[in-house]
Amino acid sequence: MNNIFSIHTVRFFLLILAQVILFNHINFLGYVNPYLYILFIAFFPVKNNRIIIILLSFLLGLTIDLFSDTGGIHAAASVFIAYIRPVILKSSFGTIYEHQTIKFSSAEFGAKLTYFTLLTVLHHIILFSLEIFSISKIILILQKTLFSSIFTILLSITITIIFSRKTK
């Protein structure tokens, strides 16, 4: 229990620092940035209380907002995916999730990819709709969502592969 707690605390702060110092300044092709901090929400233990993950996601998003002067857009998007996560888990991992025995490191690759994709696209759509905040620029919203999602998904899959060796 203590071990899991410390792992997630360290991950929380590391992801925030990496996001605000490194990933917010990549600006690939002028505006494409990965938002890798959602890995924290994606890898949060399934068994834990839902209230904890919703509260922690809010804190996580708000801290990112604080650093990047964006009001509350990261907080809103993070809270949303934290709340909707059980539905996504059920649809991508199927019945294994029902028994609550799921382990991210042992899940098959296809299911993991679906899970990441759904989570990332939902997060990014809310993020960019709130950032641009205008229906008339829907093309720009979709364009930013598409490119940033591809970037985020690729990077998160890479990072999962790199860091999952240890747990085996």
Place this chain on the structure above:
Amino acid sequence: MQQIINFIIRNKNFLLFLLLFGISILFTIQSHSYHKSKFINSANFLTGGIYNSVNNISEYFNLKSQNQLLVEENKRLRWLIRNSQITSDSTFIDSLSFSKSYRFYSANIIKNSYALTDNFLTINRGINDSIQQDFGVISSKGIVGIIDKTSANYATVLSILNTTSRISAQLKNTNHFGTLRWDGKSPEFSQLIDIAKIAPVKVGDTIVTSGRSSIFPKGVPVGTIESFQLDDAENYYKLNVKLFNDMTNLEHVYIIENIDAPEINKLINGINE
């Protein structure tokens, strides 16, 4: 009463989600209106401190290009000194001071942002350096933005690359003026709207600040006209302005204080009442 408590316990996840989502939306809406975002800004002790220590390292990486920019500015200023002494006797020796009523401070950008639709910069000067809201910020090449929030040692700058930013600008040759806005697309271009149709607009003309806003002095360079078109009502021009500043590569900036600004604002507010 029992039922209400049961309802709250049963739906506690959903209610918590609604509450936090509502708070985030509130912050978002506040941040979209000028000067309203109260808590969520990067000019505080924690974020400013982290950005400052990171910038202490990262500023070495573009030392060369920044030196180049400063040398270019020095060259231009020297040229101005030489030429102004010959041609005119009423100019100022220091060409940075447009008149006696402006005061200049130097600052370093510790966080730059240009990929969002509402961009803010963070600088390492604050209230302790007598920086206040609504001071103008320029670089050696042109306009950068306006001071938004200040803390003891840091301040955030509302960049011209922000869809809520409105700056009064004009053609350099004539006095036709309009409003400089940003459409949120390219960090190289900004849009100047509401230029009267009668104005002689040509591609390549220079745009400068108009000095009507009591923030920037008249004549701070903004950019050149890249293209222009009439707006929907066909009464005003909408100009696409290529900025002199490379907003993606900023390090050293100057903050302008207009000493007469309180007096001017008091006068204008007095007229409006």
